[in-house]
Amino acid sequence: MATERPDLAAMLYPLVRELIALELPVLAAHDVSMWGYSVLTALDDTPVRTQAALAEAIGADKSRIIGTLDELQQAGLIERTPDPADRRARLLSITPQGRRVRRTVRKEIQAQEEQVLTSLAPADRKTFVRILQELHDAR
């Protein structure tokens, strides 16, 4: 008998692909890239003192997010001001407009996501999200 099941990654990977495919149109409709949305999410929780710290927080390289920050700043969604105490560093924060965009996008994305779970029984749907959140919080 026994543990005859696909690998976790083999099951999770297609799921992630599907979720991303659902998110992209939402993000495009609001002129935000995936990395941009990730930045807005991180900054909505708490401002950050350096770009390197932000990059690490979202699992990116510091050189990789620069274009993203340029876009977000130009769109008025974030502020990037030199730290008066150390003008090498850039103080990063989300603007009220950025907050609005982030919340709107999240609402729409989470609505889409429910579709992916429709094949599950309602109880399982809640359970899955709960356990997933525990896994997420554990890292």
Add this chain to the structure above:
Amino acid sequence: MATERPDLAAMLYPLVRELIALELPVLAAHDVSMWGYSVLTALDDTPVRTQAALAEAIGADKSRIIGTLDELQQAGLIERTPDPADRRARLLSITPQGRRVRRTVRKEIQAQEEQVLTSLAPADRKTFVRILQELHDAR
């Protein structure tokens, strides 16, 4: 009130990254690439009549798996013979050695995967895998 939680993709993506990071050393130890392992898994379940069909089954482009098939064939893990009835097509099947490699790799990968779930209560661990498998079977 309030569905205040991270997006599913935001929680699943880091999980997948971690799982892949765990798998890579196992695969490397057996000289199989990620796509190679994916091909072996697909062919272990059932042989396939064309490369295009195999590619679609594993979510890849038909041009993308050619290098992978070359490697697997040269390593004696798969067979690729022209269909006598239609010599354009290549009949694909796994060899006994390929089957052995696939099973060994899977055993080692699934052992590693348990680590990722250690933060969960044992009951939740089983529940998570069960629901995930339902989601996977539903597509």
Add this chain to the structure above:
DNA sequence: TATTGTTATACTCTATAACTATA
């Protein structure tokens, strides 16, 4: 003319390292 497999090309992402400006 259509289809299978293959090769070639270009495009996107990412990682690394050089560069500048501050300290």
Add this chain to the structure above:
DNA sequence: TATAGTTATAGAGTATAACAATA
């Protein structure tokens, strides 16, 4: 000299389209 940010370069992965061989 060390650090934050930026820019430049190269590498990997992927998608697209052209190509050769069969049908």
